[in-house]
Structure formats: C-alpha cells, structure tokens
Amino acid sequence: MALFESFFNSLASPELYTLIFTGVFLLYCARYRLLTRPGWVVGISLAIALFFIIGAQNHDFMTIIAKGDNMPIVIMIFAVFWCLSLAFRQAAVNDMRIEKGEPPTEALDSNKKVLVWPDLIYPEFVCTVLLTAIFIAWGIAVEAPLEEPASGTRAPNPAKAPWYFLGLQEMLVYFDPWLAGVVLPGMIVVGLMAIPYIDTNPRGNGYFTFKERPFAIGMFLFGFIVLWVSLVIMGTFLRGPNWNFFGPFEYWDPHKIEPLVNVNLSEFIWVGMGNTRLPDNPLIREAPGILLILAYFVITPALLAKTILKKFFHEMGFARFSILIMLLLGMASLPIKMLLRWTINLKYVVAIPEWFFNI
Amino acid sequence: MALKDKIAETQIWRSIFRHGYPSTPRNRALAALSNVFLHLHPVKARKSGIKLSFTWCMGGITFFLFLLETITGVLLMFYYRPTIEYAYNDIIAMREHVPLGIMRELHRWGAHMMVLAVWLHMLRVFLTGSYKPPREFNWNIGVILLLLTLLLSFTGYLLPWDQLAIWAITVGSNMARAHPFIGHEGPGASLLAVGDVNLVTPASDIRFGLLAGRFVGAGALLRFYVLHCVALPLVAGLLMAVHFWRVRKDGGISGPM
Structure with a gap:
C-alpha cells in the first residue's frame, strides 16, 4: 500500500503527468487496432477500477472521490475511455475492410430503411425507463452536496471552478485571465464551429474510421483528451490549496511552499544575456517577445505551407489553411507555454503589466 | 370483441389517435407522422444509423436529461426564492421538510451527466x-x-447560495474582469477613456454587467436565476427544435454515401 502510494505520488508532477498522459494517448492512436480488442478494453478498465479501489483505502484520496460533485469525473474517466474504445474498435474494423477494398460495415445496411416505430421508438423508450430508474436510485443513494452558507469574506482554499471548467482554471497557471478565460475559450468555440468548413476531406463521412482522416481526428482528440479531459482530471485530483500540485495520495497541506522562480523573457534577454537593466519603454523592453509572437503566428504558417503541410495548403487554399493554422497554433500555445514553464521557468513571453497585456 | 378493441373504437380514442394499433406498416408510419412528439423522427431511418453502437444514443x-432537468427544475422553483435572505434556507427546508425529496438530487446529478x-x-x-x-x-x-x-450548469451552480456556489462563480466571473477592452483589468481597457475619465471601471465593465454588482451578491443571484430558469432554457429549446429539424432535413442520421 505504501509502495503503491509513493509510486503514484512520485509520478505526480504537472510535467510528468502531462507527458505520461500524452505518451499514452499517442500510443493509443498508433496501436488502436490492438488496444481496442475486447480483452484489452476489459483489462484497462479493470486496471483503472483497481487503482480507484486500492486508492480509496487512502484517506486523502477518499476525501476527494467521496465528494458528490467529483462523482461525474470518475464516471467521465470510464465513459470517455469506453466511448473511445467503442469508436476505435469500429474504426479498426472499418479500416481493415477499406484496406481490402471493401466498404465500411455501416454501408452494408445503410441503404436499408426501417420503420422508426418500433425500431427506434422502442429502444428510446427502454433507454428512458432505464435512465429514470438509474437517476432515481442515484438520487436516493447520494444526497446532493450542500456546504455552509455563502460568505463573501471567507474564501475556501482551494476555490475551484465547476468541474467542466477546471481545464480553463488550469490554463490560468500558464496564461493571464484575458487569454485563459476569454481569448482561448473563444478560440475553442470558434474553432469547433469552423471544423466543418476547414475540413475538406470528403472521406469518413458517416462511418467510423481513423486511417482515412488521421490528421483531423488526431488534432481533435489531442485537444479534447490531452488538453481538456486530462486537465479536468488534474484539476480534480492533483490540485490542492493555493492551486499547488499534490500527488493523489498526498495530504493537501495549505502551507506547502512552492518557490516562485519564474522569469519573464525580457529579463532573460536584457538582464541575463545583455547584462543591462530593463529599458524603460515597455515596447523596447518587450520587443524580443513581441517579435517572437509575431514570428510564431506569421512565419510558422508560411514555413508549414512550404514544407510538411504543403499538400494541405494546395488542397485547402489560402483562407482555409490560414484559419486552420491560426487555430492549431492557438491550441499548441498551451503545451508550448507549459513546456517553457517547466524547462526554463518562463513566466511571460511578452510582459506589459502596465497595459494588462501579458502573454 | 375484446375490450381493447372496444376502447380503440370509442369516439374519444379515435379523436386522439388518428390511426389503428401500430401493427401494420401503414399504421406504424401514421404513428410517427400524426403525433407531434414522435414527429421529431422521420417515418423511416437508416438501419445502420439507429444502431446503438453507432449513435451511443x-x-x-442529452435530450432526456434536458427534459429531466426541466421537470425537476420546475418542481424546485415551487420551493425556492432567489434572494440572499431565503435561498440557502429554502434549500435546507427542501432537505428537511420535503418527504422523500430527491428532486434536487435528480437535478444535480442530471446536470452533471448532461454536460x-x-x-x-x-x-x-x-x-x-x-x-x-x-x-x-x-x-x-x-x-x-x-x-x-455549460452556461445552464454554470448559472445553476450559484443558486444554492452556499460556499461552493459563491466561490465557484467568483472564480468563473473573475475571468470577465480581464476581457480585452470591456473588462477593467483587460488589455486595452485604458484606451476607452474620455480625457482622464476611464469608461471601463469595476462598476461599468462586463463583469459588472454579468453580476449586477462588483461582487457576487443579491443582484448576481437574481440575474443567474432568471438566466438559468427562463432565458437560457428558452434559447436552448428553440435551438434544439432547429437541431432536430435539421437532422431530418439534412438526410437523417448520417451513414456512408
């Protein structure tokens, strides 16, 4: 038990957690034909369940999972895994059929039409009855949480956002609120809405497949699984008082000391490398960072269009390609900023607090 | 003649259901066609499209949970007053005085699962x-x-008026303070000024508009209540109608061409 706890506690730091999660995700995408076989899915599910069952012996971990509002996150972990497995199992079968020159399984009876009454209405009715029963049982078994009456002067520590916004709260570690709370969420919504107009690949319409659209599915799942679901899990289980990082079996000590050693890029350049003091004019002071950001959003797309994404650029045209790359660069800015924070303790690329303009 | 058939021949029955028992293809088509609720469906659907492994239902x-939230929400509204004097006590009263009361539980778990x-x-x-x-x-x-x-769930989060509610909404709404140009701590806010007078202040920015005050207080509670119970469900209901309609008009549940 002690070994189990210390093993997972030692894995738990923001960088290790994110790297392991990303690695598992990439492995899954590469080996989905194997990992979605029923035996593997059951095995992985049991392993996750076992983790929770053994973990529940630990008082600190139990305190987290026993909270009523954290139940959805445990359900989310299983639901997302099973749904992904179901989708990728069917994608694996279809991809093998397509390789052999056969149509996807859905095509076998997609031209057969059945009467909605009873073929759809009955399953819907059964589903309604089952769900009603499940929710009534759940409602009787677990009382909805209610804490002490609201007080505007006693802030709880940690003060967490609702669970589905924990990804945004996690972004606040790496970006200022104007980016983490406004611009990036706005880009998520706009980006989602833009998907059907950017994705010009006509294949994979109406059936599960991975091989026919690896780029689209890879990017979408990277955003949804690695940058959203994983941060919700992290925000729930691994973020404690003062938003400090804790292992899953670690006591949430509100007095845990975290050294604040983050430095701005301008300080790196002027003080660290140039050995002078910071210029007074914020535009000159932050010129390196501003140029870097401009280069990131102007030169990278041009480079990509000339090199690895050349085919995309020709197929999609200038407008679609530009929007796609802007959205992807926006999405990539989060892991990039995370990496920079972990490796060189970078605080801001551009830091102009005078204008509330920090990137 | 069996009783079942007798009932089906009465004027009352025939005035409600314009077709016989749905055991023939014609009557099954009519069952879906002549009922305003079932009419959300087409008469026929792709066999591959309605498989559980394809849609996961x-x-x-989601629609079921929206209905669950609506029904339990209306029942909760009978007992709940959105003022800081009463809100928390009404929730306590619901727990203490309503026998077998599980409406709040259904509403909360349903909301989580709907997201x-x-x-x-x-x-x-x-x-x-x-x-x-x-x-x-x-x-x-x-x-x-x-x-x-997400907004429905977020606005509902405040209503119990407990510590969880007020601080989750404080964390969430503090983001609005940093909205570019229209939040008082956002980049560009200081540009919107006439002479020395800033137009975007803690008492005029987007966060103030959202919370009806500088802090999460009485104004925010009422505002979130109206958004949660009236405004957002109305918009969601309207868009759901469009959503379902378009599923049919765009060729039903998708399938390979």
Missing part, C-alpha cells in the same frame, strides 16, 4: 465525420447548444 440521452453526455455526443459526431456536408450548419447549432449546456 448520446444525443437522445458529459453533450461532450460524448460531440465526440461521436466528430468521429463518424457527421459534421461533413451537408450537415455543417447543424454541427454549428450543436456547438452553440454545448455552450448553452
């Missing part, structure tokens, strides 16, 4: 490429509905 579950169901519905639609032509527009309606689901 996630859109349907999850919408995510998984989006995941399924993405992985089957169902947003591709001709369904681009309906995907957009869906994204707005996803946003509305």
Whole structure:
C-alpha cells in the first residue's frame, strides 16, 4: 500500500503527468487496432477500477472521490475511455475492410430503411425507463452536496471552478485571465464551429474510421483528451490549496511552499544575456517577445505551407489553411507555454503589466 | 370483441389517435407522422444509423436529461426564492421538510451527466465525420447548444447560495474582469477613456454587467436565476427544435454515401 502510494505520488508532477498522459494517448492512436480488442478494453478498465479501489483505502484520496460533485469525473474517466474504445474498435474494423477494398460495415445496411416505430421508438423508450430508474436510485443513494452558507469574506482554499471548467482554471497557471478565460475559450468555440468548413476531406463521412482522416481526428482528440479531459482530471485530483500540485495520495497541506522562480523573457534577454537593466519603454523592453509572437503566428504558417503541410495548403487554399493554422497554433500555445514553464521557468513571453497585456 | 378493441373504437380514442394499433406498416408510419412528439423522427431511418453502437444514443440521452432537468427544475422553483435572505434556507427546508425529496438530487446529478453526455455526443459526431456536408450548419447549432449546456450548469451552480456556489462563480466571473477592452483589468481597457475619465471601471465593465454588482451578491443571484430558469432554457429549446429539424432535413442520421 505504501509502495503503491509513493509510486503514484512520485509520478505526480504537472510535467510528468502531462507527458505520461500524452505518451499514452499517442500510443493509443498508433496501436488502436490492438488496444481496442475486447480483452484489452476489459483489462484497462479493470486496471483503472483497481487503482480507484486500492486508492480509496487512502484517506486523502477518499476525501476527494467521496465528494458528490467529483462523482461525474470518475464516471467521465470510464465513459470517455469506453466511448473511445467503442469508436476505435469500429474504426479498426472499418479500416481493415477499406484496406481490402471493401466498404465500411455501416454501408452494408445503410441503404436499408426501417420503420422508426418500433425500431427506434422502442429502444428510446427502454433507454428512458432505464435512465429514470438509474437517476432515481442515484438520487436516493447520494444526497446532493450542500456546504455552509455563502460568505463573501471567507474564501475556501482551494476555490475551484465547476468541474467542466477546471481545464480553463488550469490554463490560468500558464496564461493571464484575458487569454485563459476569454481569448482561448473563444478560440475553442470558434474553432469547433469552423471544423466543418476547414475540413475538406470528403472521406469518413458517416462511418467510423481513423486511417482515412488521421490528421483531423488526431488534432481533435489531442485537444479534447490531452488538453481538456486530462486537465479536468488534474484539476480534480492533483490540485490542492493555493492551486499547488499534490500527488493523489498526498495530504493537501495549505502551507506547502512552492518557490516562485519564474522569469519573464525580457529579463532573460536584457538582464541575463545583455547584462543591462530593463529599458524603460515597455515596447523596447518587450520587443524580443513581441517579435517572437509575431514570428510564431506569421512565419510558422508560411514555413508549414512550404514544407510538411504543403499538400494541405494546395488542397485547402489560402483562407482555409490560414484559419486552420491560426487555430492549431492557438491550441499548441498551451503545451508550448507549459513546456517553457517547466524547462526554463518562463513566466511571460511578452510582459506589459502596465497595459494588462501579458502573454 | 375484446375490450381493447372496444376502447380503440370509442369516439374519444379515435379523436386522439388518428390511426389503428401500430401493427401494420401503414399504421406504424401514421404513428410517427400524426403525433407531434414522435414527429421529431422521420417515418423511416437508416438501419445502420439507429444502431446503438453507432449513435451511443448520446444525443437522445442529452435530450432526456434536458427534459429531466426541466421537470425537476420546475418542481424546485415551487420551493425556492432567489434572494440572499431565503435561498440557502429554502434549500435546507427542501432537505428537511420535503418527504422523500430527491428532486434536487435528480437535478444535480442530471446536470452533471448532461454536460458529459453533450461532450460524448460531440465526440461521436466528430468521429463518424457527421459534421461533413451537408450537415455543417447543424454541427454549428450543436456547438452553440454545448455552450448553452455549460452556461445552464454554470448559472445553476450559484443558486444554492452556499460556499461552493459563491466561490465557484467568483472564480468563473473573475475571468470577465480581464476581457480585452470591456473588462477593467483587460488589455486595452485604458484606451476607452474620455480625457482622464476611464469608461471601463469595476462598476461599468462586463463583469459588472454579468453580476449586477462588483461582487457576487443579491443582484448576481437574481440575474443567474432568471438566466438559468427562463432565458437560457428558452434559447436552448428553440435551438434544439432547429437541431432536430435539421437532422431530418439534412438526410437523417448520417451513414456512408
């Protein structure tokens, strides 16, 4: 038990957690034909369940999972895994059929039409009855949480956002609120809405497949699984008082000391490398960072269009390609900023607090 | 003649149901066609499209949960007053005085699961490429509905008026303070000034508009209550009608061409 706890506690730091999660995700995408076989899915599910069952012996971990509002996150972990497995199992079968020159399984009876009454209405009715029963049982078994009456002067520590916004709260570690709370969420919504107009690949319409659209599915799942679901899990289980990082079996000590050693890029350049003091004019002071950001959003797309994404650029045209790359660069800015924070303790690329303009 | 058939021949029965028992193809088609609720469905659907392994029933579950939230929400409204004097006590009273009261539990667990169901519905639609032509527009309606689901849950979070509620909303609404140009701590806010007078202040910015005050207080509670119980459900209901309608008009549940 002690070994189990210390093993997972030692894995738990923001960088290790994110790297392991990303690695598992990439492995899954590469080996989905194997990992979605029923035996593997059951095995992985049991392993996750076992983790929770053994973990529940630990008082600190139990305190987290026993909270009523954290139940959805445990359900989310299983639901997302099973749904992904179901989708990728069917994608694996279809991809093998397509390789052999056969149509996807859905095509076998997609031209057969059945009467909605009873073929759809009955399953819907059964589903309604089952769900009603499940929710009534759940409602009787677990009382909805209610804490002490609201007080505007006693802030709880940690003060967490609702669970589905924990990804945004996690972004606040790496970006200022104007980016983490406004611009990036706005880009998520706009980006989602833009998907059907950017994705010009006509294949994979109406059936599960991975091989026919690896780029689209890879990017979408990277955003949804690695940058959203994983941060919700992290925000729930691994973020404690003062938003400090804790292992899953670690006591949430509100007095845990975290050294604040983050430095701005301008300080790196002027003080660290140039050995002078910071210029007074914020535009000159932050010129390196501003140029870097401009280069990131102007030169990278041009480079990509000339090199690895050349085919995309020709197929999609200038407008679609530009929007796609802007959205992807926006999405990539989060892991990039995370990496920079972990490796060189970078605080801001551009830091102009005078204008509330920090990137 | 069996009693069942006698009832089916009365004037009352025939005035409600315009067709015989749905055991023949014609009557089954009429069952879906002549009922305003079942009419959300087409008469016939793709066999591959209605398989549980294909849809996961996630859109349907989301709709079920919306109905569950509406019914339990209306019942909760009978007992709840959105003022800081009464809100918390009304929740306590519901727990203490309503026998077998599980409406708040159903409402809360349903809300959590609705958020999850919408995510998984989006995941399924993405992985089957169902947003591709001709369904681009309906995907957009869906994204707005996803946003509305999150906002519905977020506005409902404040209503119990406990510590969890007020601080979760404080964390969330503090973001609005940093909105570029229209939040008083956002970049560009200081540009919106006449002479020395700033137009964007803590008492005039977007956060003030959201909370009806500088802090999460009485104004915010009422505002969130109205958004949660009236404004957002109305918009969501309207867009759901469009969403379901477009599923049919764009060729039903998707399938290979």
